[in-house]
Amino acid sequence: MADDAQHEHTFESADAGASTTYPMQCSALRKNGFVVIKSRPCKIVEMSTSKTGKHGHAKVHLVAIDIFTGKKLEDLCPSTHNMDVPNVQRKEYQLLDVTDDNFLSLMSDDGTTKDDVKVPDGEVGDKIEKLFRTEEKDTNVIVLTSMGEEVAIEAKEAPKAA
Template identity: 60%
Template sequence: MEDDFETGESGASATFPMQASSLRKNGFVMLKGHPCKIVDMSTSKTGKHGHAKVHLVGIDIFTGKKYEDLCPSTHNMNVPSVKRKEYQVLCINDDFLSLMDDGAVTRDDLRLPEGDLGKEIEKKMQNGEEFFVTVLQALGEEQVMSTKAANN
């Protein structure tokens, strides 16, 4: 019987390495410890003994803050494992959303988002609309990112 030692601590698979030159715009990358969507990137050529450098600009997927980093194109950057899942909204209880996934599994642990998105969700609920929310998950954090009308 073989022992499996590749489990590591929790969060071991939260990120994976990828060579900086392999990253693409609209992909994801960790910039200064934050999971970001790449909104701009450029590669600069350097002198005859230097490395080409990749300049990355990303927006934090949870806070919307902008981060930048410069990395040699041959170095590895951490890429967050980002999961996207859709849930049907059942109701709102004390600022928490009651959600159901496509397997009819319900959860009540996600907070109603603040700002315009939260207001949009409340308005759709008051109007009796059937709709879904898209939830992004990365680094053990989850957040409702957008709404989508149910296709009846």
């Protein structure tokens, strides 16, 4: 028994894949909430529940949009079954620069910098370009992080410091 005291346990703070999602009963999911469909984090845009059939389960039909690719995904799940819900973080950063290879140079509230988020295509990318380059405004960028991926989803003029 005294031998056990000699062993020191070290726990690595590795990012366990399981912590990126948590289970939730299908019937508890809501429109505008998040769900994992085909291993992709999605935002639910439409939900409908069928009546209980002769095999005893009401089915929930989910239509969701992948939060990173914008692709529409659908799933059918018995209402009593669990589905994975992605842990989604939304964080606002101050935009410091846009690099030549189209990456955002961002700074968080605590002063740490982040240079691994790409300028998104489409409307948000155009807005970042317009605010930061054309109008030369102080710009804040909102980044959504989930399941090891990140994307800038919004850009807005930073409030003026008092």
